[in-house]
Amino acid sequence: MNIKVLGPGCMNCKTLAGRALEAVQQLGIEATVEKVEDVRAIASYGILRTPGLVIDEHVVSYGTVPRVEEIKTLILTQSAKMQR
Amino acid sequence: MIVKPTRLAVLLIALWVIVYLTLEPAMSVLVSLLPLPSGSKLTEAIRFFLYEAPKVLLLLAIVVFAVGIIRSYFSPERTRQILGKRSPFLGNVLASVLGIVTPFCSCSAVPLFIGFVETGIPLGVTFSFLIAAPMINEVAVVLLLGLFGWKTALIYVTTGLAIAISSGFVIGQLRVERYVEDWVYSVKSRPLTLESSATFEDRVRAGFDAVRDIVRKVYVYVLIGIAVGAGVHGYVPEDFLAGIMGRSAWWSVPVSVIIGVPLYSNAAGIIPIVQAFLEKGASLGTALAFMMSVIGLSVPETIILRKVLKLPLIFIFIGIVALGIIIVGYLFNFLY
Numbered sequence: 001m002n003i004k005v006l007g008p009g010c011m012n013c014k015t016l017a018g019r020a021l022e023a024v025q026q027l028g029i030e031a032t033v034e035k036v037e038d039v040r041a042i043a044s045y046g047i048l049r050t051p052g053l054v055i056d057e058h059v060v061s062y063g064t065v066p067r068v069e070e071i072k073t074l075i076l077t078q079s080a081k082m083q084r
Numbered sequence: 085m086i087v088k089p090t091r092l093a094v095l096l097i098a099l100w101v102i103v104y105l106t107l108e109p110a111m112s113v114l115v116s117l118l119p120l121p122s123g124s125k126l127t128e129a130i131r132f133f134l135y136e137a138p139k140v141l142l143l144l145a146i147v148v149f150a151v152g153i154i155r156s157y158f159s160p161e162r163t164r165q166i167l168g169k170r171s172p173f174l175g176n177v178l179a180s181v182l183g184i185v186t187p188f189c190s191c192s193a194v195p196l197f198i199g200f201v202e203t204g205i206p207l208g209v210t211f212s213f214l215i216a217a218p219m220i221n222e223v224a225v226v227l228l229l230g231l232f233g234w235k236t237a238l239i240y241v242t243t244g245l246a247i248a249i250s251s252g253f254v255i256g257q258l259r260v261e262r263y264v265e266d267w268v269y270s271v272k273s274r275p276l277t278l279e280s281s282a283t284f285e286d287r288v289r290a291g292f293d294a295v296r297d298i299v300r301k302v303y304v305y306v307l308i309g310i311a312v313g314a315g316v317h318g319y320v321p322e323d324f325l326a327g328i329m330g331r332s333a334w335w336s337v338p339v340s341v342i343i344g345v346p347l348y349s350n351a352a353g354i355i356p357i358v359q360a361f362l363e364k365g366a367s368l369g370t371a372l373a374f375m376m377s378v379i380g381l382s383v384p385e386t387i388i389l390r391k392v393l394k395l396p397l398i399f400i401f402i403g404i405v406a407l408g409i410i411i412v413g414y415l416f417n418f419l420y
Contacts, residue, residue, distance in 0.1 A: 008388070010191035039391050043198040046273030048160040050192050059276055063159075063187065 001031040001079065006042045006052035006062075009035075013051040016065050020053065023071035031075075056082060089288040097146070104142050111135055129318030136356070137310045140230040141303060144223065144352075145295050151222040152294025155187045156287040160196055161276070163213070167205050172256055175209040180248035183216030184241075190218055190385040197392050198271050201264065208256020214389075215405055216248035219380030223302055224351035231313075231359045236368070239416070244376065247408035254404055263397035302352035309356035316360035326365030336370045337413035341406050344377030354378045368420050373413030381405055 003020050007013025017035050024031045036042060036054075045052055049063030053071070055078040066074065111134050120127040163182045167175060188196070193214060200210040220241055228237035282290075329336050354375060362371045386398055393401070 008191060008194065010189075012189075012191070039194050039198075040267060040271065043195055043271045044273050046199070046276045048164065048192065048196045048199040049187070049189075050195055062276075063192070 001029060001075070002056055003031055003033045003075070004036050004052075004054040005033065006036045006045060006047060006054060007050040008039065008042070009037050010050070012065050013037075016051045016053060019065070019068045020071055023068050023075060026068065027072055027075060029075070029079075055079075089285050089292060093149075093288050093291070100142065100146055104139075107138055107142070108135070111138070125318045127318075129314040132317045133310055133314040136231065136314070137307055140227060140306055140310065140356075141299070143230045144226045144302070144306065145299055147222050147226045147229075148298045149291045149295050151185075152291035153287050154185060155294070156282060156290040158182070158186045160186055160188065160192075160199070164200055164203055164205065167200070167209055167213075168203050170209065172206060172208060173253060175206060176212040176249045176252040176256070179205075179209045179212035179252065180216040180245050183213040183248060184220045184245075186213075186217065188217040190382070190388060193385060193388050194391050197389070198268055199273070201268055202271055202273060206256055207261060207264070208252045208254070210252075211255045211401065212248050212252025215251055215380065216245065218382070218385065219248065219376060220244045221351060221379075223298065224355065224379055227306070227351055227355035231356060232362075240372065240375070243372070243412045243416075244380070247376070247380075247405065247412060251401075251404045251408050255400065258400065260397050260400060263394040263400070265392050265394060268392050302350060305350055305353035306356070309353040313356035313360040316357070317363060320360070320364050322363075323365040325361055329361060329366030329370045331367040331369075331417050333370075336367075337373050337417065338410055340370050340374035340413070341377045341409050344374045345381045345402065345406060346383055347378050348382040348384060349378055351375075351379050367417050369413040369415065369417030372416055373409050376409045376412070377406065380409070 003024065005013055005017040005020055007016070013035070017033060020033045024033060042050065042052065045054060045059055047059060047062040051065065052062040053060050053066065053074065055075060058078060060074045060078055061070075115127075115131050115134060118130070120130065163179075163186045166182065167179055170178060197210060197214070200213070201207070225237050225241065228240050327333060329340070358366075358371050358375050361374075362368065381402060386402065389401075390398055
């Protein structure tokens with residue numbers, strides 16, 4: 001699984017990246033968390049607000065910093081969707 | 085069991101009203117208990133701080149809460165949809181008004197700009213949004229309400245809107261499309277499909293989140309700002325600033341703007357200081373112009389926007405907004 005945090009490097013983006021890492025660790029899954037700071041790359045995902053959270057190339061949230069629990073749910077729903 | 089957000093809100097609002105109403109008597113008792121010589125400068129400063137700081141923080145909490153709920157009904161995505169098919173002037177008006185209520189953080193200025201341009205929203209309309217959004221915000225309105233009263237708050241909001249509408253309109257007429265970085269026009273983003281169905285409980289929760297986020301972020305600036313304001317209030321003699329920031333000093337408006345543009349502070353820090361200026365002889369127009377240029381135009385935001393705008397457009401943007409602020413400053417110095 002690949003998780004991307006979209007954001008130009010502001011406070012919220014850093015918090016989100018930290019929480020995403022924590023969510024991955026708590027779930028004990030194999031996943032990479034990477035930060036995308038290039039504005040062109042961010043824009044290509046079509047979000048108008050940062051930070052954005054992308055799981056396997058699907059935007060699952062933007063404009064907010066979800067809590068660790070919420071990120072875990074997002075990861076689980078997204079991986080369930082992928083298996084279907 | 086977890087308490088429902090709406091119930092918690094009703095409870096806390098009731099508590100808020102009680103605290104707010106008893107604040108003034110409670111503080112005057114507190115001040116009289118302090119071992120301070122009456123009438124001294126220090127007493128004046130401390131009294132000012134003890135009255136104003138809790139009042140402003142309380143107002144901040146309640147207004148941020150309300151605005152948090154209102155904002156949950158708006159989003160940049162919907163705003164973009166609304167602005168998509170508007171004629172220029174009406175578009176500028178709508179964009180400025182929506183700039184106030186749409187949740188926006190200057191760190192999102194670039195994706196928002198690209199997203200607006202991609203949907204074909206005219207540049208001038210996009211600028212109206214980008215000018216109104218940071219300049220007119222709930223923190224500024226609260227501080228103006230708490231420290232200056234509703235009239236000044238209203239003047240700030242209406243003149244801020246006027247500047248956002250007219251600056252955006254003028255930029256739209258200038259045909260500056262060529263000064264946008266070329267790659268912006270070639271961005272092809274994939275469509276977003278995120279459905280959101282918020283209940284009223286969710287919106288109240290959003291209100292609480294807003295209070296936690298914003299109050300935590302600005303309370304230090306509010307306290308520092310009011311402390312500096314209190315110091316000026318107690319120690320600086322009346323009419324001290326009349327010569328340099330008063331009505332008679334015709335050059336004070338442009339000078340305040342020139343100083344204010346590169347200065348960057350949020351509304352929370354600057355407004356209490358400006359209030360003290362006003363008390364010591366600065367005129368309303370000059371104070372207003374200084375405040376607007378500090379809050380509305382900021383170096384960090386222009387640096388962020390430089391990623392999508394070529395340098396000439398950055399200068400056109402700053403120049404036109406600064407000119408608008410100067411006109412407002414003169415207007416109010418003339419009227420009052």
